[in-house]
Amino acid sequence: MNVVVCVKQIPDPAAPSSLDPTTHNLVRTGKLILDDSDSYGVEMALQLAGQVEGSEVTLVSMAPGGEVSGLRTALAMGAAKAILVSDDALAGSDALGTAKVLAAAIRRAQPDLVLAATESTDGYTGTLPVQVAELLGMPSVTFAKSVAVEGSKVVVERQTEAGYDEVECPLPAVVTVTAGVVEPRYPSFKGIMAAKSKPVDTLTISDLGIDPSEVGATGARQGIVQVAEAEARSAGEKVVDEGDGAQRIVAFLEQIKVI
Amino acid sequence: MAVNKIWVLAESGESGPLPLTLELLTHARGLASTVEAVSWGADVASAAAVLGEYGASVVYDVGDLAGALPGPPVAAAIASLVKGGNAPDAILIPATYDGRDVAGRLSAALDRPVLTNVTGLNVDEDLRTEHQVFGGSHTVTARFTGEGPGIFVIRAKSFAAEPGTGSAAQVVAAPAPDTGATGAARILNRHVEERSGPKLDEASVVVSGGRGLGAAENYALVEELASLLHGAAGASRAIVDAGWVPYSHQVGQTGKTVKPTVYLACGISGATQHLVGMKGSKNIVAVNKDQDAPIFSVADLGIVGDVHKVLPALIEALKARG
Ligand SMILES: Cc1cc2nc3c(=O)[nH]c(=O)nc-3n(C[C@H](O)[C@H](O)[C@H](O)COP(=O)(O)OP(=O)(O)OC[C@H]3O[C@@H](n4cnc5c(N)ncnc54)[C@H](O)[C@@H]3O)c2cc1C
Numbered sequence: 001m002n003v004v005v006c007v008k009q010i011p012d013p014a015a016p017s018s019l020d021p022t023t024h025n026l027v028r029t030g031k032l033i034l035d036d037s038d039s040y041g042v043e044m045a046l047q048l049a050g051q052v053e054g055s056e057v058t059l060v061s062m063a064p065g066g067e068v069s070g071l072r073t074a075l076a077m078g079a080a081k082a083i084l085v086s087d088d089a090l091a092g093s094d095a096l097g098t099a100k101v102l103a104a105a106i107r108r109a110q111p112d113l114v115l116a117a118t119e120s121t122d123g124y125t126g127t128l129p130v131q132v133a134e135l136l137g138m139p140s141v142t143f144a145k146s147v148a149v150e151g152s153k154v155v156v157e158r159q160t161e162a163g164y165d166e167v168e169c170p171l172p173a174v175v176t177v178t179a180g181v182v183e184p185r186y187p188s189f190k191g192i193m194a195a196k197s198k199p200v201d202t203l204t205i206s207d208l209g210i211d212p213s214e215v216g217a218t219g220a221r222q223g224i225v226q227v228a229e230a231e232a233r234s235a236g237e238k239v240v241d242e243g244d245g246a247q248r249i250v251a252f253l254e255q256i257k258v259i
Numbered sequence: 260m261a262v263n264k265i266w267v268l269a270e271s272g273e274s275g276p277l278p279l280t281l282e283l284l285t286h287a288r289g290l291a292s293t294v295e296a297v298s299w300g301a302d303v304a305s306a307a308a309v310l311g312e313y314g315a316s317v318v319y320d321v322g323d324l325a326g327a328l329p330g331p332p333v334a335a336a337i338a339s340l341v342k343g344g345n346a347p348d349a350i351l352i353p354a355t356y357d358g359r360d361v362a363g364r365l366s367a368a369l370d371r372p373v374l375t376n377v378t379g380l381n382v383d384e385d386l387r388t389e390h391q392v393f394g395g396s397h398t399v400t401a402r403f404t405g406e407g408p409g410i411f412v413i414r415a416k417s418f419a420a421e422p423g424t425g426s427a428a429q430v431v432a433a434p435a436p437d438t439g440a441t442g443a444a445r446i447l448n449r450h451v452e453e454r455s456g457p458k459l460d461e462a463s464v465v466v467s468g469g470r471g472l473g474a475a476e477n478y479a480l481v482e483e484l485a486s487l488l489h490g491a492a493g494a495s496r497a498i499v500d501a502g503w504v505p506y507s508h509q510v511g512q513t514g515k516t517v518k519p520t521v522y523l524a525c526g527i528s529g530a531t532q533h534l535v536g537m538k539g540s541k542n543i544v545a546v547n548k549d550q551d552a553p554i555f556s557v558a559d560l561g562i563v564g565d566v567h568k569v570l571p572a573l574i575e576a577l578k579a580r581g
């Protein structure tokens with residue numbers, strides 16, 4: 001079974017983020033890291049591949065500047081190889097443009113199953129994996145809280161408003177996983193060493209036969225008109241509990257007439 | 260560019276159209292002269308009265324999906340209406356599980372981009388969207404520059420729902436063309452989690468718990484407090500991921516947006532992804548033992564203290580009031 005995992009490499013979310021004042025794009029400087037949301041997909045893929053003889057996990061990522069730091073982390077967890085698409089023409093791509101690139105790259109890996117996260121930490125459109133599925137002509141099951149492969153189909157518990165649905169879907173398919181789906185492993189020292197020599201196939205959009213007008217800022221066909229500081233919600237009173245904390249809350253609730 | 264026609268993806272639940280569907284219809288009414296809905300399910304006809312009251316003159320009925328996930332057939336039905344020459348200027352889609360699936364499919368099928376996480380939509384020459392970024396500290400205004408229809412995925416509680424004066428929407432059958440392999444996923448079983456009291460996104464009091472509660476069993480304090488205040492119990496993602504409470508309790512970017520009269524955050528740090536889901540609350544009370552916790556920056560009343568002391572005392576005090 002060929003399992004492909006989409007992994008996004010993002011700026012460290014702990015670092016303060018900002019928008020470029022002229023392009024309004026997210027400022028991406030410094031080393032990128034593996035989006036934590038994707039570590040669940042990588043773990044799920046490794047576990048599923050481990051259950052079927054002769055399986056392989058391939059990572060697919062689109063990132064600027066030939067960035068591989070995040071890919072190395074996922075390779076260290078146990079993935080076999082990676083496809084990275086990196087091209088200056090991709091700057092400013094939206095979800096659909098990115099989906100076109102990822103779909104073309106994923107096709108090369110001839111997947112039985114494609115995993116992605118429900119949404120990325122920095123972009124969080126949550127539409128990209130489904131756009132990929134449509135472009136690949138595959139079914140998709142989003143918001144998986146459990147995933148099992150049974151022969152030529154995948155069985156998913158999909159979160160809903162009311163609880164969850166048990167969904168069955170023939171392979172090949174795209175499945176997006178939530179953070180609750182599995183507990184990601186930490187890369188071992190051996191894994192980290194092995195990752196250094198695992199193959200990363202770096203491609204440009206012309207390798208994939210994609211026209212530059214389809215992607216990047218031009219392909220996005222959208223623009224930011226302005227960025228304004230939102231009306232800040234100001235902090236009110238802060239008191240240290242000296243045994244009277246509960247009474248303070250009661251008084252506040254009375255004042256706003258909730259009780 | 261004048262906005263003539265808007266379509267709203269009208270998702271329904273157990274008790275008719277979702278509140279978010281009605282919010283979108285209400286807002287669309289103020290933006291365009293013609294508002295139409297697209298819906299699916301075994302009984303769209305019975306929703307037509309409510310959809311009409313909130314502004315839809317027509318509801319395109321994709322019909323019963325026979326256990327298929329809505330994304331592929333509903334997107335295919337919309338795409339075929341659009342390709343058939345019946346294109347609106349904009350398609351408003353609720354930011355729900357199924358809504359996002361429809362948006363993604365439709366975007367790829369029509370080759371149109373999507374604007375997601377929309378919290379405001381106005382006409383100013385053309386349609387302008389608002390988005391909250393960096394945990395709501397900044398508002399980004401954006402627009403489409405290409406050919407329409409624009410696809411917009413809109414968050415709950417961005418607009419208020421108000422009934423209009425329209426009569427029942429005219430039901431027009433719009434069955435999905437064959438979706439082939441893309442539509443092959445099937446729902447085998449539905450599991451519904453029991454829940455008492457008001458719904459999280461409709462309650463006027465929400466009491467939420469986070470990792471600061473220390474252990475799953477301490478969530479009972481949050482539930483008891485919520486029930487004493489006739490409210491609903493919510494949660495941070497940290498304790499949902501940890502399996503302490505079901506996902507339906509989650510407040511925040513990937514969970515529910517709540518705007519109650521008062522929001523009580525207990526042992527929640529106030530990460531930006533949590534804040535975007537509750538910052539719109541009228542009043543915010545936070546209990547956290549770390550005086551520098553970010554949640555205090557939005558709290559009207561912040562108690563720097565231990566939830567294991569403050570919550571039991573609060574429960575006692577409320578019980579004593581009867
Ligand atoms: C893409 C993405 C989407 C996300 N979506 C959401 C979302 O929808 N909703 C959401 O909530 N989060 C979301 N998150 C996660 C978010 O970033 C935080 O990790 C999460 O909100 C933290 O939950 P918490 O406050 O319960 O835990 P922590 O951050 O661990 O905070 C626990 C707090 O409890 C306090 N505390 C500890 N002990 C006590 C005590 N005895 N008494 C009082 N206080 C105590 C601590 O001081 C601390 O402030 C998302 C993250 C990502 C990357």
Ligand SMILES: Nc1ncnc2c1ncn2[C@@H]1O[C@H](COP(=O)(O)O)[C@@H](O)[C@H]1O
Pocket residue numbers: 006007008009035037038060061062063095098102115116117118119120121123124125126127128129
């Ligand atoms: N540039 C990228 N490279 C690889 N995977 C991506 C990329 N962007 C998004 N994804 C995948 O798609 C998911 C949803 O992304 P988003 O639409 O940004 O919320 C992410 O969590 C990833 O799994």
